[in-house]
Amino acid sequence: MNVSNQTITLSHPVITEEVSEAILGPRRKQVGLFGGTFNPIHNGHLIMAEAVGTQLGLKQVCFMPDNQPPHVDHKAAIPAKHRLAMLEAAIHDNPLFGLELCELQRGGVSYSYDTLVALKKLHPDTDYYFIIGADMVNYLPKWYRIDDLVKLVTFVGVKRRGYAPQSPYPILWVDAPLIEISSTEIRQRVAAGQSIRYLVPEPVRAYIEKEGLYLDAN
Template structure:
């Protein structure tokens, strides 16, 4: 009886095993920034659609400390906005929180944030999610020409906005829900229902903390 010779190569087998397990695969992570004052159902639908259509590993909700807009929003403390986000995303394993802007404080420039995250996670490709209405403002973004080389912008289509720009934007279709944080704050202040406009856990948190009453 002739014995079969089995050739082994520990280094090669380890490499193959690593490839099979996908350990060399770069992570694909969406960044969804905003004030989230408060987070609402429209935000969640938008993030879920982008994450699933692009096959992302994670979509990270990234609340800002101070929005870098000329018409600055009057936002409640980051503590409340972060806790509402945590409550809203708890049921979706694809969702996560990225708190680097809140922890850094001050005005949140996307260039600084992306540079920090790419340095911290060199194995990750980032997709910056924005609404179609925000695409028109890209020329005014801080260091935009450098930023577009660092991250893939994802524009979510919406009625009334033409999906056209000179910047490299990946366009995604998603149901558009006519819900705004401004309208929710007004409804709370007027004692009106926000049921289904925000997750139940967020509505309960707003009630418990007495937010947006004035």
């Protein structure tokens, strides 16, 4: 009996994310952290976060409001409930954005080192990218336990005109549209009765007006 040789072609199996994780283990998540007082959040913050998240392909960019910033030049901030409400209003329609509230929940002075230690314990499968403007890079040597902090997180510096993209610490530099808006300017404009339309998201502008915030500039 003659048996003819037959070639059997197998189609490539579809490797789902679940199958991949079962074989290789869970994939690490890349999450951006954008810390600040956000007093208030404005369109410049949102543009910066969007640029970093999309350029680096991050799973999410989490806005992380501080409870009490450790700055020497302390800036009086309105109650956290207002800053948080404005953040929620500003980011609700962007699936890339999220919130990280650990510093508000912990209370006290918000040291980034303490925050990253806590987050790494809670989420050992996550790589964090700490987003800062180029103007803040020069202050890194003054940050609490900076030499230990750089071992826990990747710093992402957003380039800005007038600031050289250089640092004694490892920085991942990205470009973003330059929008000259500051929270200080917004507070001053509100106190002076000037318009802040198009400087902040419309829901944030409406919230500031409804709650009577920033009528006294600080």
